[in-house]
Amino acid sequence: EVQVLESGGGLVQPGGSLRLSCAASGFTFSSYAMSWVRQAPGKGLEWVSGISGSGSSTYYADSVKGRFTISRDNSKSTVYLQMNSLRAEDTAVYYCAPHSSGWVGYSSGWDVWGQGTTVTVSS
């Protein structure tokens, strides 16, 4: 069964850092791009970042560019989201999801999601 499990969320002060992890199982991890998607309280879904299957290509939403870094360890079937200079508006539930190919630029929808991990940025 294809599964992803997010972890690493928590309470952090504005300006602080946090690293999220997403552990995947049930598929050949290195063959598939991965994305992070978030939902702030009372708001809609927002794509945050994506990484190719090889890890050589990364993409970011303008709202996080320069502050967040996506990476992956294919030997551990895990994708990471390093979040620096956190702001109140980064408060959200963060989900990871695999693409249907190794390329971030191709997506036929995300059909596997974890339960998410909650990030709260507050003093």
Add this chain to the structure above:
Amino acid sequence: DIQMTQSPSSLSASVGDRVTITCRASQSISTYLNWYQHKPGKAPKLLIYGASSLHSGAPSGFSGSGSGTDFTLTISSLQPEDFASYYCQQSYSIPYTFGQGTRVEIK
């Protein structure tokens, strides 16, 4: 970036009603349009991909149509488990963008 606009933002309907949600893209996205159902505290669920293809596991009462800039999600007969929020999402170009969501509530 491609802007996605859904309407309505919320609606009240009864079990058995036919419900239609529309989604408009700020530029042509061919049929690179997906629909999700999202319930509080749960992971989003893919319902429709490629504008009109029903995802395996999605209830048969859901259907999608459209191409270019205008798209529709239809629930043929609303069931109690269908009360949720629905989002369209374009997969035509990065950054991937979602509509603001449509909340379907019980009348």
